[in-house]
Amino acid sequence: MRAAQRNGEDVAGLTATRLTALLTAFRPGDDMLGVSELSRRTGVPKSSVHRLVGHLVAQGLLDRENGAVRLGLKLFEIGQLATQQRGLVDAARPYLADLREATRNTVHLAVLEGTEVVYLDIVRGPDAPNLPSRIGGRFPAHATAVGKAILAFSPDSVLEKVIATGLPRIGPRTITAPGLLRRSLAKVRADGLAHDREESRVGVVCVASPLLDGDGRPRAGISISGWSNRVRPGRVAPAVRTTALTLSRTLS
């Protein structure tokens, strides 16, 4: 009896792991994926993929069409709740629209997850370059202004984890030396503003500021991104900082 129960728990754990692997196997640009491709991406045997996909389709988490599957709309509904419960995106939306209107450049709202930022919202401006960032997408935190704005106000352990990733070069001027990153973040902490000139991407400049809760902990960051030869960081910085301060107060 105990052995059977143990076995049941093992199966449940394995199933949970495999279901998550299937849901996270999809990438931007994918549409329908077949059983073989899902098996290849997840390492789950084809017969198990086939069976688990059947369960996920029955639950509405995947949609089936001509034998292949894609992510179901129910995942979009659940995913929206995941951020709406944090109250951040809804509260930030009108402020981001104002910032975009005032600067005519692209506004990002992002949170830190591990060593990367995840974009919660993006409002594209008419004067900005066509950046490849997407809502729900990720970017290495050390290589972008909005990531540095959050990192500067995060516990030391967070920065140490980022440094342990090796600080890969992303743009032509990405900070790849731990000492330089620490000094850069000390300045961000003093100013409440982070800058990035071609650290994330050639030809692009960003200015960011953190959204802090009542205890000074960073909940998120906002940034403006534009062409490095058109945007003067000194001119947009006060707008970014003001919006971040207002929004921080509104949220807490």
Add this chain to the structure above:
Amino acid sequence: MRAAQRNGEDVAGLTATRLTALLTAFRPGDDMLGVSELSRRTGVPKSSVHRLVGHLVAQGLLDRENGAVRLGLKLFEIGQLATQQRGLVDAARPYLADLREATRNTVHLAVLEGTEVVYLDIVRGPDAPNLPSRIGGRFPAHATAVGKAILAFSPDSVLEKVIATGLPRIGPRTITAPGLLRRSLAKVRADGLAHDREESRVGVVCVASPLLDGDGRPRAGISISGWSNRVRPGRVAPAVRTTALTLSRTLS
């Protein structure tokens, strides 16, 4: 051996069902939920909830804080892919912004799921009432212009399913008689436009048009919502219809 395998499959199916039940147990306005509340909402025994929540936290689908859990950011990332793979939201965004700017009212982008619409995007206008709709939220299709715009171009079986739900009254003038709904949809089919005057909500008027694919099947709908005593449907209708036609062409 076969019995053990059968048992394993049963456990996997049950686990898939329960994991989905846990992920869909969260509602707008919830933040952290405890094991007891999750058990109450899903009907899954507490000990199983405890174990499955552990798996979901380990996989990043739920976040744990002080013994309670909330939906994890990974679900937001997966959920974004679910719609981005459909290409619809990204393609529609600038058009919705134009429509909002031209009409100063609130623009919705929605798809039909079963008998309800799900809002994929909402751009709120300065002149519009503060509607309770939210991105990822649902609304009965028969009671709103955007739902009727999609229904009018859907197969008969879809409409029959909607009628079988009993056409509940949502706003003061919701169409609750099957015959009236059929006649209303015939007009929508002829015009490419759907209207809703206080069918969804007191004091609110909506004008909608469907996004059709190359074969004339409805992929989604767009609508304008505003105060019924301020918006003249005849004035915004051409803008809604033009945007829907342009976007339909862009998508196919």
